[in-house]
Amino acid sequence: MNDDGINAIGNLTTLRHFRLTGSFTSFDILFEINCSAGSFSQLQVFEMERLNVHKWKLGNGAMPCLQKLLIKDSERLDSLPDEVWSLNSLRQVQVVRPSQALSLELANLEKKDGCDLVIAEW
Structure with a gap:
């Protein structure tokens, strides 16, 4: 998948x-x-699953209606775009088997009101 496809x-x-x-x-x-x-x-x-993504960029005003984000088995992704946390409609972020860096970032994250963050190692 390249930029043109996305x-x-x-x-x-x-x-x-x-x-x-x-x-x-x-x-x-x-x-x-x-x-x-x-x-x-x-x-x-x-939903992003089993991807070898090392960087995710989210442009200004992208995904304004996003309610649920699921990231599973994307071991190279070390951080989420800052813009994710400013999405007003976001209600749930679920990360399954995150990289060590992403796990640390999420553990130190100041949670947004109204958004559940679930980190699972299973």
């Missing part, structure tokens, strides 16, 4: 649920996710 998907105005899944065999390919400003305008649920 931008094309991000421009789908009726997209409400987006699951981006990789495989354990693709862990040798490291990449970034760049969500441009204003993209994913109606997205409510974003």
Whole structure:
């Protein structure tokens, strides 16, 4: 998945649920996710699973309707974009088997009112 692919998907105005899944065999390919400003305008649920993502960027005004974020088995992701925590509609962030750096970042995070943060090692 490259920036053009993410931008094309991000421009789908009726997209409400987006699951981006990789495989354990693709862990040798490291990449970034760049969500441009204003993209994913109606997205409510974003799931990222088994991806070799090392950096995620969230442009200004991207994912304004996001309610639930699930990140699972993305061991190279060391931090979440700061912009995630300013999304007013965000109600749940669930991270399953985070990297050590992401786990530390989330443990030291000042929680946003109305947003549940679940960190699971299972």
